[in-house]
Amino acid sequence: MNTREYIESGILELYVFGKLSEDENTDVQIRANEYPEIKKEIESIEQAIINLSYSVAPHLSNENFNAIRKALLERETAVVPLKPKTNRAAYLGWAASFLLLLGAGFLYFQMNQGDILLKDSKQKNDQLQKSVVTLQEQNKNNETILNLLKNEKNTLVTLAGQTVAPEAKAKIYWNQEDHSVYVDASGLPEAPKGHVYQVWSLKMDPLTPTSIGLLEKTEIGNSKIFKVDNTADAEGFGITLEPAGGSAAPTMDQLYTLGKV
Structure with missing residues (x-):
């Protein structure tokens, strides 16, 4: 003992x-x-x-x-x-x-x-x-949230609501030095049962989405801030609503938020 x-x-x-x-x-x-x-x-x-x-x-x-x-x-x-x-x-x-x-x-x-x-x-x-x-x-x-907001190496990308959910919004904190990505999903409505939000790193020309994670488990207490996969060369970010487990490609008519770097 x-x-x-x-x-x-x-x-x-x-x-x-x-x-x-x-x-x-x-x-x-x-x-x-x-x-x-x-x-x-x-x-x-x-x-x-x-x-x-x-x-x-x-x-x-x-x-x-x-x-x-x-x-x-x-x-x-x-x-x-x-x-x-x-x-x-x-x-x-x-x-x-x-x-x-x-x-x-x-x-x-x-x-x-x-x-x-x-x-x-x-x-x-x-x-x-x-x-x-x-x-x-x-x-x-x-303290973690404060450090995230104050970190000068983080690029803030604001994601605006789209046709399916004009009132939705989100924020991306992308550190271009270590390529880490945090998502503030406090502006998203609660995902319906059997569905999950999926985050996409986007190349714009041609449009090429790459999944960087699901918003399933919050990283910082009850703050609705999620840590997703790193990305090195994003030109934009989008969040779609997908069936539980995520999708190989984004469901475009369920695009909730979108924003360019």
Whole structure:
């Protein structure tokens, strides 16, 4: 089990709540000394519980908080049957849990109540991690789009709507140095079921279309910006609506957008 898997296993929450055996506590302590990220996660869980305690009992003074914590530490056998050698961090975790339940109106807590708190804490932690990942992904996508727009090596080709769809439009970002092509298809209507948009690189005289890809999987999140095949010598670009899987040649009466370089 690697460090990330160990952190996500839930054992650190059990450690903080004092629900591990003495040998398991020792193993967690050894790993925490070895791996700073494990130690940091333990501190984060403990702080989250303390913060949560204050949030449900905001008028609890530091003096009263410390008095209750001291009483709990001195009487842990009467509250929860923890082993005498259980580490101090575990005691503080139980104390914080007790304060949370006290602030919520409970007069005492039981083991099953601690399990509910543990599960809720784990769910909130998972939700927070998912939110962070989502924000990071959004920032990455925004940065990619910004770089695409700012790149001076990109030639912008505007594709106008044609007879079958006068309101349609699209943009091509063609890098003539590395020949990469990105398509902004946000101006295209949703393709009907069983059909797909196909992008064509065009030579004008004589008119010679070459398929450079289908708009099936967006390249940058939900931005409707697609990366298609590179092209080195395009004089224009067109987008047609084709049956799923694409066509060997463009269906001209389904030409949605067209533009010259």
